[in-house]
Amino acid sequence: MGFTWPWKRQERQEPTTPRPPSGNGWNEEACKEWLRHIRTTWAWVFSVNEVPFTFLPEGFRLRPPCVIHATHATFYGMQPMTIPIERLTAEAGKLAQAAQLAKDQTVVIERDGAYVGISLPLPSEFCRRLDYPLVLPIDSQAPLAVYLGLAEGGARLWLSLNQSDSPHVLLAGTTGSGKTNLARAMALCLAQRNKPEDLALVIADHKGHFAALTALPHVIAYALAVPDEVALIRWLVERLDARASGAEKRQPPMVVFMEEISDFLAAGGRQAVEGLIRLAQAGRAEAIHLILCTQRPAAEVLDPTLRGCLPARIVGKVTCATDATIATGQAGTQAQGLIGRGDMLLIAAGERLRFQAFYLPDGELERRVDPLYSLPRPSLAIPSFLADEGGIAGSVSDAQILERLRAGQGVTQIIEELFGCYGGGKWRLCRKRIAEIQEREGLAAASRRRIIQFPIGGERDGQK
Numbered sequence: 001m002g003f004t005w006p007w008k009r010q011e012r013q014e015p016t017t018p019r020p021p022s023g024n025g026w027n028e029e030a031c032k033e034w035l036r037h038i039r040t041t042w043a044w045v046f047s048v049n050e051v052p053f054t055f056l057p058e059g060f061r062l063r064p065p066c067v068i069h070a071t072h073a074t075f076y077g078m079q080p081m082t083i084p085i086e087r088l089t090a091e092a093g094k095l096a097q098a099a100q101l102a103k104d105q106t107v108v109i110e111r112d113g114a115y116v117g118i119s120l121p122l123p124s125e126f127c128r129r130l131d132y133p134l135v136l137p138i139d140s141q142a143p144l145a146v147y148l149g150l151a152e153g154g155a156r157l158w159l160s161l162n163q164s165d166s167p168h169v170l171l172a173g174t175t176g177s178g179k180t181n182l183a184r185a186m187a188l189c190l191a192q193r194n195k196p197e198d199l200a201l202v203i204a205d206h207k208g209h210f211a212a213l214t215a216l217p218h219v220i221a222y223a224l225a226v227p228d229e230v231a232l233i234r235w236l237v238e239r240l241d242a243r244a245s246g247a248e249k250r251q252p253p254m255v256v257f258m259e260e261i262s263d264f265l266a267a268g269g270r271q272a273v274e275g276l277i278r279l280a281q282a283g284r285a286e287a288i289h290l291i292l293c294t295q296r297p298a299a300e301v302l303d304p305t306l307r308g309c310l311p312a313r314i315v316g317k318v319t320c321a322t323d324a325t326i327a328t329g330q331a332g333t334q335a336q337g338l339i340g341r342g343d344m345l346l347i348a349a350g351e352r353l354r355f356q357a358f359y360l361p362d363g364e365l366e367r368r369v370d371p372l373y374s375l376p377r378p379s380l381a382i383p384s385f386l387a388d389e390g391g392i393a394g395s396v397s398d399a400q401i402l403e404r405l406r407a408g409q410g411v412t413q414i415i416e417e418l419f420g421c422y423g424g425g426k427w428r429l430c431r432k433r434i435a436e437i438q439e440r441e442g443l444a445a446a447s448r449r450r451i452i453q454f455p456i457g458g459e460r461d462g463q464k
């Protein structure tokens with residue numbers, strides 16, 4: 001309990017918004033100017049290498065010549081259909097070099113109907129975030145539909161867990177690709193759209209990123225350490241059997257979120273892997289859905305049988321083409337060329353879509369879950385190994401809390417460091433205590449709301 005996560009601390013100190021180059025807000029003109037420069041350089045690269053490719057001209061009627069997304073921009077152009085796309089992708093390295101991209105950044109080239117799209121990452125000062133919506137759009141969706149973000153072109157992207165081809169989701173990508181952020185937004189979205197008696201959430205979170213969520217009344221079970229996660233899988237398999245045999249009747253659908261499964265799969269051995277496979281195979285019929293996160297989609301970590309039961313994938317940036325193939329289950333997706341920070345691919349129902357995930361940092365998550373804490377908590381089975389120790393919320397003095405609040409520390413960080421609490425029912429008590437102090441001292445956190453356009457010239461969220 002007393003240890004800290006060095007990389008997590010660092011993550012919190014990172015500025016939440018990349019600094020715009022000037023003035024208040026994002027500098028569209030500077031970004032466009034930079035893109036014009038890239039385009040001229042690339043046109044020159046194509047001409048000296050005798051590649052038959054022409055960029056669409058400004059003002060082209062059928063398609064925008066360039067679209068600026070949250071983290072990348074895509075130029076469109078034409079290449080004769082008779083010439084294979086490989087002729088162009090062979091030049092990707094030269095294009096990356098001409099644009100002075102960092103070593104781990106790549107240019108993604110894809111045929112898109114009669115056109116060819118060439119995408120490159122934007123420098124960080126031109127990147128934007130897509131804030132989790134203050135009000136969810138009412139798209140008359142199924143209760144188990146989650147709002148993921150905006151697809152390219154600005155369309156609202158929902159994923160329904162009720163569908164036969166996406167009952168479970170494998171969320172893969174390297175550190176920093178935005179898995180935790182998205183998984184938390186998905187859990188929040190489900191909790192906002194369903195009453196606790198209509199939806200049960202289960203959270204396995206040995207990394208301590210779901211603290212604010214484990215305190216939700218929807219949560220019927222959680223595990224905050226690797227051994228508990230192994231026990232949690234056993235408990236879930238028991239629930240599955242009970243539902244299948246009819247011993248547990250009329251139970252609400254259950255969605256299970258699991259952070260970094262490779263850690264507890266290694267600890268739990270074959271039994272844990274087989275437990276997950278059973279849940280994945282039989283879960284859909286019993287309304288048990290899995291959202292599994294992993295940093296390492298490599299074959300030796302992620303059992304092929306397990307992968308086979310998880311047809312729906314959400315993939316952020318991965319380190320190499322092999323990982324991209326394993327994570328997406330398809331060849332040639334170029335997921336290694338994604339930018340990170342919520343730039344992701346959704347693979348479901350035989351389709352592949354690039355999208356930008358909503359951004360939901362700790363403070364924002366806390367603010368959104370707060371109103372949900374007061375919903376009535378249904379009496380459901382809670383596994384015995386999760387018994388809470390009481391009295392923790394009173395173990396710290398007001399002065400200590402106040403000192404940290406004044407220093408600008410986030411609530412989650414204070415609860416972890418001062419109370420040594422990483423989630424669950426007692427987290428809520430600590431949260432309440434801090435909220436009382438914030439209120440008394442007039443220290444309520446300011447709203448970080450910001451409105452952004454996404455993408456330029458495309459549809460905006462909520463304005464379909």
Ligand SMILES: Nc1ncnc2c1ncn2[C@@H]1O[C@H](COP(=O)(O)OP(=O)(O)O)[C@@H](O)[C@H]1O
Pocket residue numbers: 011014128129130173174175176177178179180181182341342343356357358359360
């Ligand atoms: N959707 C997003 N939009 C903008 N930035 C994001 C987004 N998702 C993640 N990030 C940035 O990337 C960092 C790492 O995100 P995180 O969700 O922890 O990734 P992972 O779990 O894959 O390591 C975050 O601290 C945040 O700064």
Ligand SMILES: [Mg+2]
Pocket residue numbers: 179180181
């Ligand atoms: Mg993570």
